[in-house]
Amino acid sequence: MNQYRPFGDLQGSRLMLAAFVLALANFMVVLDMTIANVSVPHITGSLAVSSSQGTWVITSYAVAEAICVPLTGWLAGRFGTVRLFVISLIGFTTFSVLCGLSTSLEMLVFCRIGQGLFGGPIMPLSQTLLMRIFPPEKQSQAMGMWAMTTVVGPILGPILGGSISDNWSWHWIFFINIPVGIICALAAIRLLKPAETDKFRLPIDAIGLGLLVLWIGALQLMLDLGHENDWFNSTFICFLAVITVIGLIAFIIWELTEEHPIVNIAIFRYRGFSISVLSLAFAFGGFFASIVLIPQWVQVNLGYTATWAGYLTATMGFGSLTMSPIVAKLANKHDPRALASFGLLLMGIVTLMRAFWVTDADFMTLAMPQILQGFAVPFFFIPLSNIALGSVMTSEMASAAGLMNFLRTMAGAIGASIAVTIWDDHAKVARTEMVSSLHTSEVQNTLVQNGMTNETALGVISNLVDKEAMTMSVDHVFFILTLVFIVASLLIWLAPKPKTKVTGPSH
Structure with a gap:
């Protein structure tokens, strides 16, 4: 097994360079999922549209990408994996230029759809090609590198987007893709040609x-x-x-x-694939819900700026970067189900810590669970990806990677949407309960005696009640997310123990 080399001339420094190019291309696409989030106010102001219309800049990209990701297997069979990867990079870079040059919302949304359509296949293709170019005993480490870019991308997105929009202009959040896209496309043509797959005349x-x-x-x-x-x-x-x-x-x-x-649903016949992807969907739903909730809560309740909310989110980057290569090595020696279960339980503990946050929490109280979460994410992300792709035949790997990334993306969107709804609805309930048990007149009289007018005193009380209600509600959501992570940690034990060290059967 150790003597196996998929492609003879891809060894040593050329192999590492090819892996870096694949990881960088993936990072660029993942970054673009979140880089526009904090820039929406700048974009809407510049194009003179409402903020609700501005969210179409984010959703149009997400929809186009979600549609294209599961088509990756079919497209790779039709055009060849490497060729499709290069075409996707060129298309993504071209539409990035057009996004930056957009002068109206309609043009920007249209170009974001183009970006999503070409960006969608890059994520599963980069994963598939890493599996193809590395020998089996090194595939887990390659997945570690890939997972690192997938986890760090959404964290850096808001920080980069905010900094670029504040200091330059929102157009540059798209223009920064140009050099990366060109370098990755040229390097892929040069390095990855030996890893090309066969093409089939598949009907549409x-x-x-x-x-x-x-x-x-x-x-x-x-x-x-x-x-x-x-x-x-x-x-x-x-x-x-x-x-x-x-x-x-x-x-x-x-x-x-x-x-x-067009989508090979038959891949779900593999129990290992189905269970690991289901566990990953639960985990990513909970993970993305917290990524969406925490910045909103600290800005609304604690008066954080968008930049500082970004810094708080980014504190998990250190753990992810540190642990990804370590977990990749551990995955070769230990049962990946145990590693994934440990990572998911740690995510549950971290989320439970957040369920006791208070309105006057300091930065370190908020940052500590973030830092621990950074260590936990690679423990579930890398082994679950390995089990999923290790359960299918080599010829089905592109389809499996596409399906896995699609379901993960959709789970993130659904999880975030449900979490925000519960947060808002429970805040109203908590506020009503607090108001009904609050001796408002006594507090108001005390504030008036301290020099406030009646209206100001009522405003202060109302503001305090609102903040406490939102904190109680966010704690409630974190309790629910804790249960989600526990369920995901137990689910993975329903998968069969992987027979090979990493990515299974070489057919």
Whole structure:
């Protein structure tokens, strides 16, 4: 096994350079998921549109990417893995230029869709190619490098986006992709040619593609617009939910009976793949929910600036960077299910620590769970990815990586959306309960005696109650997320013990 070398001329420094190029390309795409989040106020101000319209800059990218990620396996079979990777890089870079040059919201949203369509395959393709170019005993370390970029990207996105928008202009959040995209495309053409896969004249599954676009589009719109439209009290949201459910069922039935499906759902026949991806979906749903909630809560309640909220989020980067290569080595020697379960339980403990936060918490109290979370993420992310890809045949790896990344992305979106809704709804309940038991007149009289007017005193009390209600609510959400991580840590034991050290059967 140790003598096995997939591609003879990809060894030593050339192999490491190829791995770096693949990881860098993945990092660029993952970074773009979150880099625009904090820049929306700058973009809406510049293009003279409302903030709710501005969120389409984020969602249009997410929808296009979510649609394209599961198509990766089919596209790789049609055009070849390396060729598709290079085409995706060129397309992504071109649309990044056009995003930066956009002069209207319509143009920017259209170009973000283009960015998402070309960016979608880069993530699973970089994963697949890393698996192809490394010998089996080194694949776990390669996955560690890949996982590091996937975890650190969303953390650095808001910091970079905020700094660039504040100090230069929002256009540069897209222009910074240009040198990275060009370097990665040229390096991929030069280095990865030996790793090209065979091409097949696959027919286009037009109905499957149409159903995929329909249900993902409806689901994403439902998640984006649900909160502001009071969810299922809105006829439009109910209509989107019906389309999502019917579209998904029709899509699954069609893809299972189609001879050349656009998405290879049959991969779920592997128990190891299905269980590890389900566990990963739970974990990423909880992980992304906290990434969305914490910056909002510290800005609204504790008066943090966007930059400082970004710094707080980034404190988890140190642990992730430190542990990724270590976990990659451990995955070769120990049962990946045990490593994943440990990582997920640690995530549960970290989340439980947050469930006791108070309104006057200092920076270190908030940062400590973030730092510990940084150490926990590689422990579940790397082994779960390894179990999933190690459960399928080599020929199905591109399809499996595409499906895994798609479900992880969707789980993140769903988790964040549900968490924000629970946070808002429970804050209203907590506020009502506090007001009903509060002796407002006594507190108001005390404040008036200290020199405040009646109106000012009432305003101060109302503000305090609002802040406490939001803190109680965010603690409530973290209790729920703790349970999600515990469930994910137990789920993974339903997967069979991997037979090979990392990425299974070489067929």
